Amino acid sequence: MAASLLGRLARTRAGVRTAMVVERAWPVVLPLILVASLFFSLSWFGLFQIMPGWMRWAVLCALGLGMLASLIGLRGLRFPVALEVDRRIEQINRLEHAPVATQTDRLAAGDGGPFAAALWREHQKRMAGRLSRVHGDLPRTSVPERDPWGLRAVAALLFVTAFAYSLGPYGGRIGDAFQPRPTAEATPARIDAWVTPPPYTGRAPIFLTAEANLEQQAFSVPQNSAIAVRVSGGSGEETLSIDDGREAVRDIEPEAGEGDGAMRRFSTLLASDGIVTLTGGGPALRQWQFTIIPDEAPQIRFSQEPKRAVNGALELNYEIEDDYGAVEAQAHFSLAEERPDARPLFDAPEVALRLPRSNAENGAAKSSADLTEHPWAGAATRLHLTVADAAGQTGRSEEETFVLPQRPFTNPLAKALIEQRRLLALDGNQQDRVGALMDALLLWPEETFEEPSHFLLISTVRSKLAQAGSDDALRQVVGDLWEIALIIEDGDLTAAERRLRQAQEALRQALEEGASDEEIAGLVDELRQAMQEFLREFAERAMQNQDFAQGENGQTMRESDLQRMLDQIEDLARSGARDQAQDLLSQLENMMNNLQAGRPQQGQGGQQSEMRQQMDQLGELMRRQQELMNETFRMDQQQRGQQGQQGEQGQQGEGQQQGRGQMPGQGQGQQGQGQGQPMTPEDLAEALRGLQGQQGALQGDLQSLLDGLEGLGIEPGEGFGEAGEAMGEAEGALGEGRGERAVGEQGRALEALRRGAQDMMNQMQQAMQGQQGEGQQGMRQGSNGRDPLGRPQSTTGPDFGDSVEVPDEIDTQRAREILEAIRRRLGDALSPELEKQYLERLLDMR
Incomplete structure (x- = not known):
């Protein structure tokens, strides 16, 4: 019993001692704990990582001082002794007479004897009975009185929150407070x-x-x-x-x-x-x-001496060299003999030169300018050419001295007026002299003038000359003299020629600037009308013979040849071959510059006329065969497109969409025979069979032509026999609706016709050589039997289509299909940007 009581009492004492220690130590240790928790919170939140160095050290110093201040309070900390513990237990349990201390107390030595000892034991026993329910107590600190607002809980909350945050990717570490602020790694520029x-x-x-x-x-x-x-x-x-x-x-x-x-x-x-x-x-x-x-300066030089065309236009042939291409070239004129006392009324003519094409050999280029109307025409002039590149560098050619081409006048009165006009234009001080010369013309009008109107015109301009008191008035007189000379010499031909020049220049500029197909077509029609008017008036002056004219060196060309050239220029421009169209237009300009009136050769017999008719019939036959082959090709392509559409139903693609309405590049006239709906495969097969009759008619016309040649003593060659056989095969293929085979046979027939025509032409030449003189034979040899287009002359054979590099209808159709396909891809919003840029470069190629 005593042992258990002592054990319970010992445990109670230990608990009370602990409570007392806590009571005394907690108020002293709590500031230290708060300072430490604040330090850990700042570290775990990563605040030390973002603080500048001075702030980090200031915070650490403040925390250190707080910690030192907290440690000062530990000096007054005393742990409880046994007596204090016993008294605390007795106070807690409200025990009187110190029963707890009685259990451990001892009698002093030598006090009381046995009776005192027994009495003490009895006393302890009685006190022990009061200790049966003794208990301890919880610590009672003074912290709540010191912190009535409970701010210590904030520190605890920060501590717990910071610890949780430190476990994340952005949390800090305790060691951050003692390390310098980490500098962000410099991102490479x-x-x-x-x-x-x-x-x-x-x-x-x-x-x-x-x-x-x-x-x-x-x-x-x-x-x-x-x-x-x-x-x-x-x-x-x-x-x-x-x-x-x-x-x-x-x-x-x-x-x-x-x-x-x-x-x-x-x-x-x-x-x-x-x-x-x-x-x-x-x-x-x-x-x-x-x-x-280095960017080299451009160079320009004459490849030929300046020369005069038949109509008086100045032709300049030159070569331009520059590493990146020139951007401008000019021709500069000056008088060969300039008098210091002269007073020219007009400045030198200005001529802008054409630049060579990018693929021109040796940078060769050619320009022509009609300066016959300029007052300097007929005067000795010096000429040099200049060229400039995009960098502003210039180059100059050597200087050429020549007489500026003038319009030839055959009428003596017109020639006299032109001489006086030039004299006045070059020196305004010659006003009196020119007036005297004009008075000499007016001295005997009955013998000088054939038309009274001419006398009146010259009299009027003479009066204006006498009254002219300024250079502007003199310049007006110079212009009047030119108009009067033209009226005396040519009548209305000059107006037609001027319109032709303007139409040619407008078409040339449109081709260079990449005008639309509609604008090109309008300019070609305008040039066609101007050419017809010019040729009509030209033919009236050439003994009313408007069927043909002769170019330089006796080369013969028909009006139909010129019209065909215009058609070819329009087709080439539409198909995108603008460079070839410009070349063909340049050829046309050269032909018109060198145009001369031609007359039929006298002394040619009736047999030559019949031979010529036979050659014309052969040329017409070949033309019809070519057109029939083109038509067969178009229908066969349309039939293939219909078949491809039926075989690809249900698929999505550009080819299917084209097949539903229109073939690439196909015009409205090829759609459904001119109607709004496309032709069915059955309709196309029937249309092919409808061409069978045309092919049979061509074969019959070929046989009639061969019979006529035999009548003239010309033996038809093997080519005509092969052509007739190929026409028969083509006729059979058309009857069966097989367009591809028909096109092949028609092409074979056309090639055979060309071979036969060449053989026929050789036989005709041999027959005609026996009837024509040596002069005519030498003329044909001198021109190599070719017209200005490089084709056989009409006197030696028709144009068989093998002498001029111009695309036929099938090639043109294919070119149009390619252009239409490119334009569709450019209009597709889903096309890649890189592809669009490539297609735009294709369309911009020259």
Whole structure:
């Protein structure tokens, strides 16, 4: 019993002792714990990572001072002794007479004897009975009185929250407070550098920092190329310099608004060899070495001496050389004999020269200008040519001295007026002399003038000359003299010729500028009308023979040849072959410049006329066979498109959409035989069979032609026999609705007709040589039997289509289909941008 009581009492004492220790230590230790928890919270929240160095150290010092202040309170901390513990137990349990202390107390030695000892034991026993329900107590600190607002809970809450936050990816560490603030790793700056050659060079930009060029340090670029360097995300201290090895290193300033540190951009022109260096406030970041390709000045020179065309136009043949192509060329005139006291009324004529095409051999070019109306015409002049490139450099040719071509006048009165006009135009001081010469013309009008109106006109201009008191008035007199001379010489031919020139120039400019097909068609019609009017008036002056005229060197051409050239120019322009159309138009201009009136050769017998008729019939037969082959080809293509549409039903694609309505490049006239609905496969097969009759008629006409040739003593060659056989095969294929085979046989027939025609022409020439004189034979040999288009002359055979490189209908149709397909792809919003750029370059090709 006593042992258990003592054990229980010992446990109670231990508990009370602990409570008392807590009561005394907690108020002293709590500030230290709060300071420590605040330190851990700041560390775990990562605040020390973002604090500047001075702030971090200030916070640490404040926390350290707080901790030291907390430690000072520990000096007054005393742990409870046994007596204090017993008294606490007795106070808790409200025990009187110290029963707890009685259990451990001892009698003093030598006090009371046995009776006192027994009495003490009895007393302890009685006190022990009061300790049967003794208990301890909880600590009672003074913290609530010191912190009535419970701010200590905030520290605990921060501690717990910071600990949880520290487990995340952005949490801090305890050691952050004792480490310097981590500096963010410097992101390497992005450097973009490229060189853009001048636009006129046609060269693509060079991306210097591209992966393919990172290892390359040396580049060759055209002169005046622009280098641009852009630095993004750098330190803002980047600089760009260029060292050409001759002067001091030149720094390139950043562009305005680009030097804020976020992005810096530099740009300059490369005019000479040098090294461009990009630095970032220290070592060089990038360095490039450039070798400049110099831009040579253009050169121009005469390839032939200036010459006069038959109609008086000035023809200039020259060659232009430039490394990137010239942009402008001019012809400059000056008087060969300039008198210091002269007072010219008109400036020198100005002629802009045509530039050579990009694929022209040796840069050859040709220009013509009608200067016959200019007052300087007929005067000795000096001429030199100049050329300029896109860089502003110029070149000059050698100087040529010649007489400026003038319009030939056959009427003596007109010639006299032109001489007086030139005399007055070159020197206004010759006004009195010119007046005296005109008075001489008016002295005997009955013998001088054939028309009274001519006398009246000259009298009027003589009066104006006498009253002219200024250079403007004299210039008006010069213009009147020209008009009067034209009226006396040519009547109304000049107006038609001027309209023809204007129509030719308008069409040429439209082809160079890439005008639309509608505009080209309108200009061709205008040129056709002007040419018909010109030829009609020209033929009236050539003994009313408007069927044909002769070019230079006796080359014969018909009006139908000129009309065919116009049709070919229009077809080439529509198919996209603008260069070929310009070449053909230049040929036409040259032919009109050298046009002369022609007369039928006298003395040709009736047999030659019959031979010519037979050749014309053969040419017409070949033309009809060509048109029939083109029509067969179009129908066969349309039939194939219908079959392809039926075999691809249910599929989505561009080809199916084209098949539903219209073939690529097919015109409205080919759609459903001119109707709104497309033809069915059965209709197309029936249409092919409908061409069978036309093919049979051609075969019959060929046989009639062969019979006529035999009547003239000409033995038809093997080509005509093969042509008849091929026509029969084509007729059978058309009857069966097989268009592809029919086209092949028709092509074979056409080729055979050409061979037969060549053989027939050789036999006719042999027959005609026996009837014509040596002079006519020499003329044909001199012109090689060709007209200005390079085709056989009408006197030696028709045009068989093998002498001029002009696309036929099938080639033109294919070219149109390609152009239509390109335009559809460009109009498709879903087409890739890179593909659109490529297709646009195809359409811009010249």
